[in-house]
Every structure is written in C-alpha cells, then in structure tokens.
Amino acid sequence: MHVLVIGAAGMVGRKLVQRIAADGGIGGRDVSKLTLVDVVSPAAPPGIPAEAWAADLSAPGEAARMVAGRPDLIYHLAAIVSGEAEADFEKGYRINLDGTRLLFEAIRQEGLRQPYTPRVVFTSSIAVFGAPFPEAIPDEFHLTPLTSYGTQKAIGELLLADFSRRGILDGIGIRLPTICIRPGAPNKAASGFFSGILREPLAGREAVLPVPDSVMHWHASPRAAVGFLLHAAGLDTGPLGARRNLTMPGLAATVAEQIEALRRVAGDRAVALIRREPDETIGRIVAGWPRRFDAKRAEALGFRAETSFDEIIRVHIDDELGGKLA
C-alpha cells in the first residue's frame, strides 16, 4: 500500500508517520511506500521507502504532483490553524479551502485518466460547531462554525462527502477533539492553553491559564488522534452511507478537572506553576466552543479515546517525557 501524508511535518502528521514506520503498516496491511509532503520538508522515517518534499498544496500543479503516484491512501492533515486563519483571512481560505478542493480535484482528474478511487482521510475539527449548543452535542447537530477555520473545515467536509458520493474518492472526515497534551512549542491555536497548563508544569515551567476553571472542553491525546487516523484507514465505509464526517470520541473535562488530574499525577508543586491571567479575547473565543459530544456513531464504528485526564497526562509522560517526570 502506498500512503500519501499531506501535512506530514505537523505534530499529528509526524506522530502518524512514526507510528506507521514502527508498525511497518496500517491495521495489518503492509505499507510499501510513503510520500510525505508539507510546507517544510518532512522527515522520512527509517524502514519504509519514502519520498518527502516541501510544497504548498494551494500552488498550481502541486496537488496533481502529490497524487501522480496514485497513492492508495491519502491523509490530508494540512491546515492553517484557527488563530492564524482568523488573523489572515486570505491565507486561511487559500490553504484550508482552496488547498482541499485542489487536492480532491486532482484526484478526480487522475481518475478521469484511469480509474482511481483512493481512501482519503481528512482531519476536520470540532470547530465546525459553534454555540449555542445542547448539553451534549449529537451526531445530527448542524454545522455552525464561529471561526473562518471552522467554516473552511465544514466546507471541506461537504466536499469530501460529495466527492465520495460521486465515487471520485472514498472519504472519511475525522472531527478531532482538541488535542491535549500538545507537545513542543505553542502554535497559534487559541486552544493552546489547554495543553500549556499541563505540559509546562510537567516540565517544571510556569504556564498561563487565561480562562476560568469552570470552562469545559472536549479532549483527546495525540496518541488517540493517531489511533483515529489509523482506524479510519481500514474502516468499511459502507455503513457510513453519505454521511462521511464523524465526530470523534473524546473526554469532556473542565479546566478544574484537568488541574486535579495534574495534581494526582505530578503533585501540588506542578499545580502551583499555573498562573491565572484572564484574557477576554481567548475567553470570548472559547465561550463559542463545544463542551461535550455524544459521539455515538464513531464509538459504534470502533473509534476510541481516553476516558480520564490522568490517562491523557500519562500518555504525554510516556510518549514525550521518556516515561518519567522531570
């Protein structure tokens, strides 16, 4: 199986590629070749023949070049994140909307030359939903994004479903929860603090909490996110019907619950490193975000996330800190 990963240098992309290389395949199927693309050249893992290059998906001809090798499975993870897509209107629409459409269109053109229907796994986001919400958001809730990023992801979902319905590709849209704990340096996402208040204290550093402890949100670990993507690769899409986009399972937790989990795992000294510094802009953005989902469809299809924040913190310690606290 030939696998193309677009956005392979991003946090989730890198972990996905590492995992495929470590497993030597996906769900028991051999991966014979990896094609890795991102705006910066992605690292090729050892053990699997790989080709990697830097490209802007929205630039003329780039999408065609990516699908020219007719990959069997395409992961489309590339995106301008929420904060940046809100700050830079044109860039967000160009990459998140035009880039996605150009990819799907390149697949269609490839299929016009010779039959071709790759599995396409597209990372969407819970940002396709916007307040007001019911207490737990059902799978049938309407798309009401309150950011340009969420709008662009919702449009990607609609395109994915229509191109799938027409047999141009075999798509699955994965609405990721907020990924927690994001490793490494903060990115421009307004949701960054959900990770920061755990990651930084676990490393002995101060972290800023810009919202009240009562804020509830929907989380899954990077390891769970990679698990979703791998599971989507082998999923029988028949039972999905025309509804190709799935809200992933996750864990609904308040900031207070996150902090108590941190206390249980790393003690009071870690918790003391969280500094409360309310930020009205972030508070307003977060107030429009979903808190809890009833992700029935994805659960029935076998997608799994963590069930406690202690577990999410331990995944971070295992995967990022070599299994032990500093």
Added chain:
Amino acid sequence: MHVLVIGAAGMVGRKLVQRIAADGGIGGRDVSKLTLVDVVSPAAPPGIPAEAWAADLSAPGEAARMVAGRPDLIYHLAAIVSGEAEADFEKGYRINLDGTRLLFEAIRQEGLRQPYTPRVVFTSSIAVFGAPFPEAIPDEFHLTPLTSYGTQKAIGELLLADFSRRGILDGIGIRLPTICIRPGAPNKAASGFFSGILREPLAGREAVLPVPDSVMHWHASPRAAVGFLLHAAGLDTGPLGARRNLTMPGLAATVAEQIEALRRVAGDRAVALIRREPDETIGRIVAGWPRRFDAKRAEALGFRAETSFDEIIRVHIDDELGGKLA
C-alpha cells in the same frame, strides 16, 4: 436604495423584479435603481431606472463589475439547478460554488477600498438536507446534502455566515421550499413533476407523475418565495446572530393531497389528465429529499407561506392564468 439582482431572468428573479417595480420599493423603502444580471439579458421593468446585462458570474471580473455600483441590497438568485448540477459536475461547481464565492469576494474587495457592507439575500434550498430525516426536520438539523447542488448551496450558506460574521456583508440565506406551481416550461430540476401534475392539467394538458401518490414534500408558491425575499431585505439581522441561514416555512403535502386539491379546484377532468409513469431514477432522488420541516425560526421572524394546496393552486390561477381556468 440601489438593488442588484443576480439571476434576474430566472423564474423567481423575474417575479421579484416585477413586484419591486409594481410596489415602487421594498417594504416601504424606495428603490431608486435596479441592476439586473443573468446569463441571458434580463428584462428591465418600467418605472424604475434600471441597468440590465448578460454575464457569467464565474467569469473573471464579472462579480467586481456587478458590485462596482455599490448596491445597498444584493439578491443572489443565480444557480445551476439540481438536475443539471448533478449531470454537469464542473458547471455546477463553477457557477454555484465559485460564482457565489467570487461575488462575496468582490464585495470584500469593494469594502477594502471604502467601507461597504451590503445586505445580501442568498437563495439556498432544502436540498442542503438529505435523508435519513426525523419526521419533522428542526432548525438545528445538520447539513447532509445528497446532491452536488445541495452541497454547493450548503457551502454558499457557510460562506455567507462567515463573511457576515466578519462584517464583510450582511447576509441572509433563504432555504426555499420546492416552488410549486412553477410556471412555464419544465426546467431540469428533478422536482419538476410536483408542479407539472398541477400546471399541465390546469391548462388542459396531460402530465406525467413518476412517483407514488404517497410521496410527501415541502412546498411554497412563487408568490410566497418572492415574499420571503422581500421580507429578508428589511429584516433586522441582529437576532439571527451567527446563524444566517433560515429554513423557510412551507406546506408539507403528499402527491395525493396535491391531487385532491386539484380535484377541488379544477374537477375530475383535470385530475384525469395525470398519467402515472413510475421513474426509478426520479423515485430514488426524491426518496432522499426532506418531507416536512419545523421552520420555527423563520416563522418567528415573520416569514409566511401558504397553508393549503388549494391556496397554492389559486395563487397560480391568479398570477399565471389571469384568474380563471381554461
């Protein structure tokens, strides 16, 4: 007030323009100028200074030319209908998606030169929804189109909401019910028979019914559609919040109920002109369509449709047949 109507030569567009000209304004506000555009040159009505030309909204520079006069109110009614958008993939995406985006983008560019936030009334469709459905579809039901046309309209809705949220335009999306009774020659919409089985017998001609009598669907007259568009022009968008797209009220009726209304208004002789000729393709398409909505939001905002099929038939006789049957 300067009003631009894109799609002014279409059935609803013509009726809208005639009504504006007859009233001399919209909801008590004077219309000082009409700009009318369509792929074929629209007819300018008497009584109001009007400019009319033929243009393809998706061609370079055309959208900018349309908004260069900085109209206060823009009706965007132009679309490739469902049957044609399904048959011609590229044309549907070019006009219904690219055309809409180019229009919104031209408004943004105009606003970058000098502040400008026109009211934009966008005709969407109940085709943004696809089966399976609850018995009555609530305002919060997700967008699950089962046609490329429905997909393109759903994307237009998302763009309208995001561009409105950003203050680029002041948009209202109007999800029209199936318009019944459509006057004139059938178009390429798969829903054509809903009108045909009434319009043709009322004119003494045979009509083909391709689906069972038990099929239920959601209807409003052309006059009601024009009423929605006029009401949207003056609506206070504050209470809409970020949710700019509204399912219009309509009448849920089975084909059998349509036929019984025809019998009451025009007698058995008219009903005898309906010939049953099942068409599996149309049957399959229609099976994916909505049957009934609970259009609470639009009703609360003052949008009104017919409440019986007798009324819908009488509107047709009044508006199209000079008030009397042949």
